[in-house]
């Protein structure tokens with residue numbers, strides 16, 4: 056019987072080592088019934104299977120959720136075949152097809168873990184030997200480099216793959232606490248009744264990273280923080296935090312609710328009040344970065360959503376590399392009480408590294424006093440559940456693709472609207488000739504990002 060096969064283009068890249076192989080290892084070790092397939096790893100370099108697995112081993116050790124053992128890893132390597140190929144050479148696809156036939160491999164899922172400029176050539180190569188029409192394809196973000204390239208890419212891909220077989224991955228949609236936002240919001244009247252601009256002063260989505268750009272200078276320098284993180288991951292989070300009740304948790308209802316938010320994002324007129332870009336000191340010394348590059352490694356922005364629910368409530372977003380911590384959190388800052396000295400209530404959804412929900416409210420200080428003190432309720436999901444049993448984002452999404460479940464994949468119209476917004480931000484920033492502010496590594500980013508909030512009397516919640 057033919058075996059199904061999962062082919063990864065870009066098999067020696069950072070994404071494959073850091074995210075995909077650990078995810079497949081977890082699925083293999085957990086005996087996941089959906090993981091019945093062979094993994095074909097495509098790379099240009101000449102490795103034997105053993106050599107490739109020896110490299111993969113260290114990454115799996117470091118990044119897999121499930122414990123590493125030699126025995127488990129050996130079991131996993133039985134699923135892996137390294138296949139050397141220059142995927143930009145259209146003639147090489149005939150041999151790839153022969154390889155599949157000889158090994159009786161069918162039912163294809165192709166994973167394009169490569170820069171978007173290669174999507175088209177790979178799709179063409181697969182079409183040439185009639186493989187594209189038989190399989191599904193998973194594409195990594197960023198989907199394009201701007202709106203025009205994304206449109207072109209989409210048009211071309213749809214020539215090769217049928218739209219229902221295209222899965223555009225945004226791994227933030229697979230994160231446990233991102234998937235929890237809907238439940239937290241809609242199943243708790245104490246939150247759902249207050250989830251609007253009448254009660255919420257601001258929403259803050261923060262995703263600082265302590266890592267730099269590592270070995271990804273070539274990609275990152277052409278991209279930057281807005282394209283790398285905001286256009287996709289952070290706008291997805293924003294639209295889930297802000298959307299209306301999707302009526303049912305179906306992929307179409309959810310997608311429609313998110314799209315309405317992206318459409319309602321107010322176009323930025325005064326860029327000085329909306330965006331701060333930064334670059335860490337020492338960025339120019341990174342490998343493959345242009346000597347005078349002005350690519351931003353930090354972005355902080357303020358967005359308004361022009362609908363009845365959110366009229367007048369700013370959504371602040373910030374992300375950056377080489378900062379003093381790695382975390383993702385969403386802070387909901389409630390409007391102040393009429394009692395002047397009472398600190399504001401704050402709800403924080405902690406996405407990573409620890410997962411949970413934190414609520415800050417006011418109490419009377421114990422004793423013979425009327426003074427107010429802050430009480431903190433901190434639900435730590437990470438210690439409550441067995442983390443080993445909770446699949447990582449990539450595991451979830453790979454399984455969802457195998458199951459044909461599109462709920463947690465990006466849809467083309469979301470991508471289009473987000474690019475449109477991000478392109479305009481870039482244009483305006485450039486047009487106004489605004490600086491990309493330098494910041495120290497291991498800091499909280501440029502201080503101008505604080506001023507972005509202070510103009511409205513707000514502060515980042517740290």
Ligand code: BG6
Pocket residue numbers: 196226264283284
């Ligand atoms: C990727 C970005 O999509 O997400 C990287 O390209 C970033 O630059 C990464 O580091 C962050 O993912 P996570 O899951 O570690 O928050």
